[in-house]
Amino acid sequence: MIELSTEQLEIIQKMSVFQVRAGMPPTEARILALLLVSDRTELTFDEIRETLSTSKSAVSTALNTLVLRNKVESITIPGDRKRYFKHQLKNWNANAKDGLEKLLSVNQLLKEILAVRTSETEDFNRDMRNVIAFIDFMQVELVQVFEKWNNLQNKENKENN
Amino acid sequence: MIELSTEQLEIIQKMSVFQVRAGMPPTEARILALLLVSDRTELTFDEIRETLSTSKSAVSTALNTLVLRNKVESITIPGDRKRYFKHQLKNWNANAKDGLEKLLSVNQLLKEILAVRTSETEDFNRDMRNVIAFIDFMQVELVQVFEKWNNLQNKENKENN
DNA sequence: AGTTTGGTTCTTTTAATTCAGAACCAAAAG
DNA sequence: CTTTTGGTTCTGAATTAAAAGAACCAAACT
Structure with a gap:
């Protein structure tokens, strides 16, 4: 579970509203926004799920389409079973x-x-x-x-x- | 009721699919496409409704937002009570x-x-x-x-x- | 005044998205 | 080989968006 300041939460809100207006599904938008504001830039599946308090299924499908669309990259660290997800700013x-x-x-x-x-x-x-x-x-x-x-x-x- | 060739119908179909993918509601997209392919460039409310065979309410709201967004202009001809609608290519x-x-x-x-x-x-x-x-x-x-x-x-x- | 025309607006229905919950599964750990 | 971890996939359920239908309304016509 990632701790977020009020400011960070507000920005996630604003940013995801913006993206949703542009046609992006809410969960995807909120994940992207989280990955932009979070102090750590590489978050695990469960960190994302807990922080946004949504279901595993929603996070799973959203992350998969984000990776497919090259919006997010998934990183695996050898010796660590979890995947880490990072915003593909590049x-x-x-x-x-x-x-x-x-x-x-x-x-x-x-x-x-x-x-x-x-x-x-x-x-x-x-x-x-x-x-x-x-x-x-x-x-x-x-x-x-x-x-x-x-x-x-x-x-x-x-x-x- | 506007007569349309198979070609014209196909293009309306393709064009509206394109616009819907870009986030435009279907009825709006089909109206815009119709106004692009139709031989007459200024159509009445009822011509649009009949040709696309949709309801008055759907046509009314779609046309109003299209006019609001400067996608369509509505023309009134003196002595003619109907309004004519035209694609705002300009x-x-x-x-x-x-x-x-x-x-x-x-x-x-x-x-x-x-x-x-x-x-x-x-x-x-x-x-x-x-x-x-x-x-x-x-x-x-x-x-x-x-x-x-x-x-x-x-x-x-x-x-x- | 009454009726028709050319729409608008409100309510209901239908269809499509989005999400949650549970079952499931493969890989790793014990 | 059993259990745990880290997810995925498969139903529904709930919300939202879009369209239909009907009631309505103002301007023009009779």
Whole structure:
């Protein structure tokens, strides 16, 4: 059982509300938030269960999907039977990229729609071509933004060697 | 009642599945998709209801939230009591920006968490500062990308005058 | 004034998520 | 080989979200 300050509890609350609004199931959200605020960054299954006072089944399924989605990593220490769970901060970047790309993939469908549309509605079709062009543009630009970030990181690393 | 080809029906299906996965309620998603594929771009309440064969109440609430969220505009033609509903393609850009900004607003919470974290876990905290820096970076870059797009649009408009 | 049209709002029903509790299971320990 | 540990999996049960149906209402038409 992890001891948490009032502040820590409040943040878990706020953070999980935020994530639930974004579509994440409550238990997953609370586990992620706990792993972000907890003083120890690697918690066992039972520590999580006790601290959040939920059932084993809920924790089990939530952790498994979190691991599957690369939000959490599970660590095993040799000679210790329990698994330890840790927030995958390192993957935030990549997850964000994947998420954005999924959002932008709607463009495929928009192009299909445009191909099927009557040519009678020229104004509407122009607007649609414009949306499509915008999303294509975003796709290219986002790749560049991610590259730019990676370059900045590499530079920083070199400087610190 | 709007007549739809098999192709149009299939696209409505695919598009609404896509949007529902992204968290949109089914009726809203199907209305939006219908307004994208339909040969007429402005449909009445009853045309939508009949074509999607759902209840008045479902259509009413869905349309109202879509209008509220600037996804659909409602047009009234003088001398015609019905309202006509049209997909707000023009707002796609702005809606995308709002959506992204909401996503990035998680950074506020991450900063709060970092402020409360123990200093014992230096590796973890560094990763967290890195995520925060990344989101801050994205925020700045996204604004620039949107500006760049607007500039491109303005240029094009001038050229076409 | 009465009726029809074009919806809205409230209540009920249905369906889908989410969680808990118990049974279960494999690996390790005794 | 029996027991304990560290979970997983399989039912329900409870909550929540979505849709239907019916009652309602205001504006326009007769």
